[in-house]
Amino acid sequence: MIDYVFLGTGGGMPMTFRALSSLxxxxxxxxxxxxxxxxxxxxxxxxxxxxRDVDIILVTHTHGDHIFGIPGLLSTMGNSDRTEKVYIVxxxxxxxVISGLLYSLKYLPFEVETIEVEEGFYLKxxxxxxxxxxxxxxxxxxxxxxxxxxxxxxxNIELARKPKFDPVKAKTLPIPVVYxxxxxxxxxxxxxxxxxxxxxxxxxxxxxxxxxFIGDTGYFNELSDHAKGADLIVCEGTYGDDEDIDKAxxxxxxxxxxxxxxxxxxxADDLIITHFSPSMGNPxxxxxxxxxxxxxxxVAYDGLKGTINFKEE
Amino acid sequence: MIDYVFLGTGGGMPMTFRALSSLxxxxxxxxxxxxxxxxxxxxxxxxxxxxRDVDIILVTHTHGDHIFGIPGLLSTMGNSDRTEKVYIVxxxxxxxVISGLLYSLKYLPFEVETIEVEEGFYLKxxxxxxxxxxxxxxxxxxxxxxxxxxxxxxxNIELARKPKFDPVKAKTLPIPVVYxxxxxxxxxxxxxxxxxxxxxxxxxxxxxxxxxFIGDTGYFNELSDHAKGADLIVCEGTYGDDEDIDKAxxxxxxxxxxxxxxxxxxxADDLIITHFSPSMGNPxxxxxxxxxxxxxxxVAYDGLKGTINFKEE
Numbered sequence: 001m002i003d004y005v006f007l008g009t010g011g012g013m014p015m016t017f018r019a020l021s022s023l024x025x026x027x028x029x030x031x032x033x034x035x036x037x038x039x040x041x042x043x044x045x046x047x048x049x050x051x052r053d054v055d056i057i058l059v060t061h062t063h064g065d066h067i068f069g070i071p072g073l074l075s076t077m078g079n080s081d082r083t084e085k086v087y088i089v090x091x092x093x094x095x096x097v098i099s100g101l102l103y104s105l106k107y108l109p110f111e112v113e114t115i116e117v118e119e120g121f122y123l124k125x126x127x128x129x130x131x132x133x134x135x136x137x138x139x140x141x142x143x144x145x146x147x148x149x150x151x152x153x154x155x156n157i158e159l160a161r162k163p164k165f166d167p168v169k170a171k172t173l174p175i176p177v178v179y180x181x182x183x184x185x186x187x188x189x190x191x192x193x194x195x196x197x198x199x200x201x202x203x204x205x206x207x208x209x210x211x212x213f214i215g216d217t218g219y220f221n222e223l224s225d226h227a228k229g230a231d232l233i234v235c236e237g238t239y240g241d242d243e244d245i246d247k248a249x250x251x252x253x254x255x256x257x258x259x260x261x262x263x264x265x266x267x268a269d270d271l272i273i274t275h276f277s278p279s280m281g282n283p284x285x286x287x288x289x290x291x292x293x294x295x296x297x298x299v300a301y302d303g304l305k306g307t308i309n310f311k312e313e
Numbered sequence: 314m315i316d317y318v319f320l321g322t323g324g325g326m327p328m329t330f331r332a333l334s335s336l337x338x339x340x341x342x343x344x345x346x347x348x349x350x351x352x353x354x355x356x357x358x359x360x361x362x363x364x365r366d367v368d369i370i371l372v373t374h375t376h377g378d379h380i381f382g383i384p385g386l387l388s389t390m391g392n393s394d395r396t397e398k399v400y401i402v403x404x405x406x407x408x409x410v411i412s413g414l415l416y417s418l419k420y421l422p423f424e425v426e427t428i429e430v431e432e433g434f435y436l437k438x439x440x441x442x443x444x445x446x447x448x449x450x451x452x453x454x455x456x457x458x459x460x461x462x463x464x465x466x467x468x469n470i471e472l473a474r475k476p477k478f479d480p481v482k483a484k485t486l487p488i489p490v491v492y493x494x495x496x497x498x499x500x501x502x503x504x505x506x507x508x509x510x511x512x513x514x515x516x517x518x519x520x521x522x523x524x525x526f527i528g529d530t531g532y533f534n535e536l537s538d539h540a541k542g543a544d545l546i547v548c549e550g551t552y553g554d555d556e557d558i559d560k561a562x563x564x565x566x567x568x569x570x571x572x573x574x575x576x577x578x579x580x581a582d583d584l585i586i587t588h589f590s591p592s593m594g595n596p597x598x599x600x601x602x603x604x605x606x607x608x609x610x611x612v613a614y615d616g617l618k619g620t621i622n623f624k625e626e
Contacts (some may be wrong), residue, residue: 013389014355038385039352042327062417064388068381071414072351075377076326100413101384104375 002027002159002209004232006304007043009283011216011238011253011275012065019043019302020065021275023213023234024054025157027139030130033057034155034213034234040069041076047303052080055130056123058141059090060215061152062097071101078108084129085111091143091151092116117143117153138162138208144226146217148252154217154226159209161310162186163202170201209308214262216275218252224265231308233266234300235259237273240286253277256286260293274300315340315472315522317545319617320356322596324529324551324566324588325378332356332615333378334588336526336547337367338470340452343443346370347468347526347547353382354389360616365393368443369436371454372403373528374465375410384414391421397442398424404456404464405429430456430466451475451521457539459530461565467530467539472522474623475499476515483514522621527575529588531565537578544621546579547613548572550586553599566590569599573606587613 003026008019020037024044031054033040044051051073060066074086088098098114115132120142124133138160146152165184175191182189183201190196212227214235227233238253239245248255256273263271271294276283283299290297316339321332333350337357344367346353357364364386373379387399401411411427428445433455437446451473459465478497488504495502496514503509525540527548540546551566552558561568569586576584584607589596596612603610 013392014352014385016355016359038382039327039355042329042352046329064384064417067417068385068388069351071377072327072381075381079326097417100416103413104377104380104410 001310002157002211002308004211004234004306004308005047005049006272006274006300006302007040007047007049008037009274009276009300009302009304010037010065011236011277013278014039014065015278017281018276018278020069021236022069023274024049025211027130027159028125029053030055030125032130032141032157035060035066035215036069036073037065038068038072041073043302044073047305051077052082053129054086055084056087056089056132058155058213059088059094060146060154060213061091061148061150062094063150063216066215067097067101070098071105074102074108074112075105078105078110081109083110084126085113085131087132088112088114089117089141089143090114091153092118093151119143120156146215146223147220148216148218152216154212154214156226156230157211157213161206161208163205165201166203169203173200207311209310211308212266212268214259216253218249219254219258219261221265223262227262227266227268230266230268231270233259233263233268233271235262235271235273236275237283237290237299238275238277240276240280240283240289240299242289256283256290256297256299257293260290260297263297264294268294269296271297272300272304273297314623315470315524315621317524317547317619317621318360318362319585319587319613319615320353320360320362321350322587322589322613322615322617323350323378324549324590326591327352327378328591330594331589331591333382334549335382336587337362338524340443340472341438342366343368343438345443345454345470348373348379348528349382349386350378351381351385354386356615357386360618364390365395366442367399368397369400369402369445371468371526372401372407373459373467373526374404374461374463375407376463376529379528380410380414383411384418387415387421387425388418391418391423394422396423397439398426398444400445401425401427402430402454402456403427404466405431406464432456433469459528459536460533461529461531465529467525467527469539469543470524470526474519474521476518478514479516482516486513520624522623524621525579525581527572529566531562532567532571532574536575540575540579540581543579543581544583546572546576546581546584548575548584548586549588550596550603550612551588551590553589553593553596553602553612555602569596569603569610569612570606573603573610576610577607581607582609584610585613585617586610 007022010018212230320335323331525543
């Protein structure tokens with residue numbers, strides 16, 4: 001399962017009533033942050049998420065409202081005796097931006113590796129943190145291109161699910177029962193000169209969890225392809241009012257209705273809309289513009305928490 | 314007169330109950346900011362100070378808790394259609410730090426000039442902002458060295474006061490009354506082949522206003538020399554408890570009692586202590602450690618506002 005906390009849900013400028021967009025995903029006690037505007041570390045205190053265990057910060061783009069919280073957060077993590085490497089993963093051009101922001105942080109007790117990502121990557125549980133790995137693991141992160149005013153990417157975060165153990169298949173194998181567990185755990189077993197593989201005791205592949213994060217972008221048709229079948233789409237919806245469609249097009253942002261269209265076309269389970277314009281006092285007033293297109297549309301707020309479980313099968 | 318607002322009063326890390334240290338001074342509708350930690354722009358919203366008219370940011374040192382709010386603030390000022398130059402004035406070494414922080418802000422609608430300051434400078438009221446000038450004006454800013462773990466400076470901000478007009482002296486001059494006003498306003502007047510100077514119609518010099526800002530530093534004797542005769546000393550007091558004196562020495566910070574000693578030795582009018590350690594929940598509990606040394610010691614809190622007037626004469 002994956003837990004999430006919306007640390008902030010605003011775009012553009014931090015307001016007293018709404019912090020800048022930042023989403024925390026939690027898996028097995030480890031944390032993945034998506035975007036980190038000014039004030040994100042205070043939101044982490046406010047919602048008691050902790051910050052020491054943030055292993056990777058996925059950055060959609062280098063507009064200040066998505067990145068100016070990074071140096072302060074890393075600095076505070078350094079004061080909390082973190083020593084494990086932190087990854088910052090973002091679009092082309094992010095390296096000099098992050099390097100500039102961190103110029104004064106010469107003595108962090110951990111390494112920061114900034115990656116201009118072009119392809120998907122696996123994450124594995126290291127000693128005390130998530131690490132990017134060449135190995136095939138259960139946790140996969142894939143970037144895709146968005147259409148904002150500057151280079152901007154979205155992310156799919158996918159957690160694979162192991163197939164069920166199938167005792168009927170297992171019983172057909174001429175091996176002692178004690179080996180079943182090893183095979184179930186993905187190990188290969190050699191017994192009496194023959195080799196046995198996990199697939200031989202496992203059932204059909206099962207659907208995992210897919211979270212699609214759509215950062216700042218104007219609407220385009222292919223968005224729903226990236227989000228296909230997602231359990232949860234988190235999508236920007238800078239404007240709630242349908243009448244702001246021209247502003248949305250001009251500024252390369254989306255309306256609630258457009259976000260809902262992505263979720264509908266993607267046949268997603270749930271949609272949570274976030275990244276609201278500072279001019280929108282109470283975004284939930286516009287929720288029906290989304291639900292009339294895609295029923296399971298929700299409007300985020302600072303501190304919104306939830307859990308995505310594997311589906312019953 | 315000079316108005317002030319303590320936007321934040323914390324050191325080290327921003328807390329939910331206390332923002333990072335930042336002091337706003339206001340003179341004739343223009344704003345001078347001293348330090349700007351993460352979240353300062355939100356505090357400006359909270360306390361309704363506005364941010365468009367910040368003309369100069371004085372920076373004591375480049376620790377993150379004093380500077381990480383700068384890029385966000387400038388970005389928001391840019392979105393508010395400011396076009397006048399903003400100065401960032403700090404100690405040796407600040408230029409590459411600021412330049413790094415602002416790397417992603419390529420399209421600000423105003424110029425940012427960063428100055429590694431070594432000597433005092435005058436400020437004059439330009440068209441729509443305060444400008445650093447070679448002219449002698451009523452507003453003087455002077456840096457002085459502190460003793461922190463990195464290069465760190467304090468600031469004296471001094472507002473001169475014009476001498477009173479002296480009609481007795483004016484009447485002795487063989488010029489028409491219409492010229493008195495020009496002389497009073499500091500102009501030189503030529504009349505019937507002779508030159509008259511402002512001093513010829515003005516009384517004795519009058520005491521202006523002096524604000525001394527003592528940023529992060531360990532205590533040292535000469536601090537009171539810099540603060541001599543100040544109307545207001547704003548001084549760091551990271552630790553309220555006298556028992557934290559060893560921590561203060563080790564980390565190059567001060568206790569409330571030490572701050573009070575500076576104010577006493579400087580024969581200042583008022584002392585306001587700020588920059589509290591995150592571990593101090595309620596700094597005012599320790600106020601008596603200061604007042605027992607210097608009676609007019611006050612403990613700052615986020616949002617504390619006040620005005621410093623010229624003294625009656």
